[in-house]
Amino acid sequence: MPDAVRRAIERFPESAEAIANLAGESEAFRSICEDYDLGLATLRRFESQLGDNRQRIAEYRTLLLELEREIERALATAGRPIDP
Template identity: 45%
Template sequence: MHHAVQAAIARFPDRGHAIEELAKADEDFLSLCEDLAEAQVALARWERSDAPVRTTRCAEYRELVRELVAELEAALDRNA
């Protein structure tokens, strides 16, 4: 299973099958999953950072993750 699909399933474990099927059929949905996985990795990296901009970057990536999760949920709802 694609690591990005796993990231989406971690957010919506009760919709795992739907996520897998939609990711196979829809490149845009898979791209959203990839964006989520990358944003989560970046957030984790900034959370471990001691850079002066850490707080700002963490807030930006948390917001990006929230937006991507909302987009994924909307796509799942449209394809339910």
């Protein structure tokens, strides 16, 4: 399983099976997972750096929330909504 898909599963562990299945079926969904993984890595890098990165950190947190919603929408559209 690609690391990017693992990151999505780490965020939504209750939907691990649905995420893994959809990632296996949909290149578009895998691309969303890859974007999420890259955004998360970038956020962590900014958070670990010295200096004033508050604006970039805020931007990446917003981006990650948007990607999380996109993951949720993709799962719902595929008939696999996030389990509560």
